[in-house]
Amino acid sequence: MKLAITGTPGxxxxxxxxxxxxxxxxxxxxxxxxxxxxxxDDTRDSRVVxxxxxxxxxxxxxxxxxxxxxxxxxxxxxxVVLRCHPEKLRRRLxxxxxxxxxxxxxxxxxxxxxxxxxxxDRHADVYEIDTTDQDPxxxxxxxxxxxxxxxxxxxxxxxxxxxx
Numbered sequence: 779m780k781l782a783i784t785g786t787p788g789x790x791x792x793x794x795x796x797x798x799x800x801x802x803x804x805x806x807x808x809x810x811x812x813x814x815x816x817x818x819d820d821t822r823d824s825r826v827v828x829x830x831x832x833x834x835x836x837x838x839x840x841x842x843x844x845x846x847x848x849x850x851x852x853x854x855x856x857x858v859v860l861r862c863h864p865e866k867l868r869r870r871l872x873x874x875x876x877x878x879x880x881x882x883x884x885x886x887x888x889x890x891x892x893x894x895x896x897x898x899d900r901h902a903d904v905y906e907i908d909t910t911d912q913d914p915x916x917x918x919x920x921x922x923x924x925x926x927x928x929x930x931x932x933x934x935x936x937x938x939x940x941x942x
Contacts, residue, residue: 779842779855779856779925780840780841780842780843780844780853780854780855780856781842781843781844781854781855781856781857781858781921781924781925782843782844782845782849782850782852782854782856782857782858782897782901783795783843783844783845783846783849783858783860783921784845784846784847784848784849784850784857784858784859784860784893784897785847785859785860785861785862785893785909786847786861786862786867786884786887786888786892786893787847787871787876787884788862788867788868788870788871788874788876788884789860789861789862789867789888789909790860790862790909790914790917791845791846791847791860792804792845793914793917794860794909794914794917794918794921795843795845795918795921796914797914797915797918798843798918798921798922799842799843801841801842801843802841802842802843802844802845803836803839803841803843803844803845804845804846805832805836805844805845805846805848805849806846806847806848808832808835809825809827809832809846809848810825812835814827814828814831814832814835815827815828816828822880823877823880827848829851832848832852833852833853836852836853837853843925847893850893850896850897850900850901851896851900854901855903856901856903856904856905856924856925856931857897857901857903857904857905858904858905858906858907858920858921858924859893859894859897859904859905859906859907859933860907860909860917861888861894861906861907861908861909861910861936861938862888862908862909862910863888863910863938863941864885864886864888864889864938864941865885865941866910867881867884867885867888868881868882868884868885871884871885885941886941886942888938888941889938889939889941889942890942891938894906894933894934894936897933898933902931903931904931904932904933905924905929905931905932905933906932906933906934906935906936907920907921908935908936
C-alpha cells in the first residue's frame with residue numbers, strides 16, 4: 779500500500795514523516811537532488827516540478843510512503859493531509875525564514891483548503907489530521923493508524939475559514 783503525506787508547507791509533514799518507518803521518500807529532496815524540475819520560480823524561490831519525470835522516478839521505486847506538499851499529485855491508495863491553523867502556520871514559516879508574502883500566501887491556501895480539495899479531486903481515501911496543537915509523535919501515531927487501517931477516511935472536518 780502506498781501512502782501520500784501532504785499538506786501546505788509548514789504543517790509538519792517532514793517532521794512527522796521522520797518518525798515513521800524507514801521507507802519514506804521526502805519528495806522535495808528527490809526533486810531537488812535529481813533535477814526533476816523544468817525551471818525555477820525566482821519570485822517564489824521554488825522549482826517548477828516536472829510531474830512526468832517525478833512520476834516515472836516514483837514508479838521505478840514504488841516507495842511505501844511519499845511525503846511532500848506535492849505528494850497528493852501522484853498515485854497512492856491513501857492520502858493524509860496535514861492541516862494547521864493559518865496563524866500558527868504563518869508563524870512557523872516566518873520562523874524558518876520564509877518571506878512575509880510566501881507565509882501569507884501559504885496561510886491563505888491553508889484557510890481555503892487548497893491541498894485538501896486537490897487531494898479529494900484525485901483520491902478516494904483522504905484522511906485529514908489537524909496538527910495545530912499536536913506534537914510530531916502524536917501526528918506520527920495518527921499516520922500509523924491510517925497505515926494500519928485503524929482510522930476511517932475523514933475530510934472536511936477541519937475548518938480554518940475564520941482566518942479569512
